Amino acid sequence: MNNNPKNILVCVAWPYVNGSPHLGHIAGMSIPADIFARYHRLIGNKVAMVSGSDMHGTPVTLLANDLGVTPEEISLKYHKIWSKSLLDMNFLYDLYTNTHTENHMKIVQDIFKVLLEKNLLEIREQLMPYSITENIFLSDRLVEGECPCGNNDKARGDQCEVCGRTLDPADLKNIRSKRDGSIPEFRKTSHYFLKLSEMQNEIKEWIENKDGWRQNVKNQSLSFINEGLKDRAITRD
Ligand SMILES: [Zn+2]
Numbered sequence: 001m002n003n004n005p006k007n008i009l010v011c012v013a014w015p016y017v018n019g020s021p022h023l024g025h026i027a028g029m030s031i032p033a034d035i036f037a038r039y040h041r042l043i044g045n046k047v048a049m050v051s052g053s054d055m056h057g058t059p060v061t062l063l064a065n066d067l068g069v070t071p072e073e074i075s076l077k078y079h080k081i082w083s084k085s086l087l088d089m090n091f092l093y094d095l096y097t098n099t100h101t102e103n104h105m106k107i108v109q110d111i112f113k114v115l116l117e118k119n120l121l122e123i124r125e126q127l128m129p130y131s132i133t134e135n136i137f138l139s140d141r142l143v144e145g146e147c148p149c150g151n152n153d154k155a156r157g158d159q160c161e162v163c164g165r166t167l168d169p170a171d172l173k174n175i176r177s178k179r180d181g182s183i184p185e186f187r188k189t190s191h192y193f194l195k196l197s198e199m200q201n202e203i204k205e206w207i208e209n210k211d212g213w214r215q216n217v218k219n220q221s222l223s224f225i226n227e228g229l230k231d232r233a234i235t236r237d
Contacts, residue, residue, distance in 0.1 A: 002044025
């Protein structure tokens with residue numbers, strides 16, 4: 001008997017539903033979370049393991065465009081396949097939902113409105129890669145090029161897998177579209193930026209006062225903050 005049960009929230013990564021799950025998804029996201037959750041249930045803690053399908057990612061929209069159907073059709077089709085596969089493989093999600101529910105829409109809009117009211121969002125212009133062949137803005141994951149570290153000529157526009165640094169598409173040399181290899185041009189577009197830099201001290205204090213976090217997790221989070229948090233766009237074309 002566990003006389004002092006803890007509440008354990010296990011947040012598993014939300015997959016883009018532009019295809020069926022494969023072994024990489026299962027090994028990388030579901031198995032480690034499921035083992036962790038089962039362990040805590042076994043020792044009597046109260047566990048909520050939650051996740052869901054990301055119905056609104058760019059990959060869904062692009063696949064829908066390619067097939068000439070709506071993003072809703074694609075995402076609903078693959079959400080069903082994902083839900084059934086996770087169940088068939090015996091993963092114990094307490095909730096597996098998706099981003100197309102009334103509840104999700106309401107919560108996202110509530111968070112957005114609160115941030116806006118608190119003056120933590122700001123519309124700013126930025127230069128983003130634009131595909132001339134497809135007439136679309138390319139999100140950071142849809143471009144690749146050489147990372148400034150010099151050790152990766154296939155770094156994505158958001159992150160370099162080799163040196164681990166966070167990137168912006170503009171940091172990449174020899175940038176190209178991952179969709180068709182064409183060279184994008186940079187065009188101006190406006191987006192809402194979350195003013196992370198203004199929250200830096202508060203977040204730092206919050207992390208420093210956490211007990212129960214592993215020291216290396218704490219150190220890594222703090223080193224991010226000490227490098228200086230950058231404001232980030234939270235909307236997309
Ligand atoms: Zn790099």
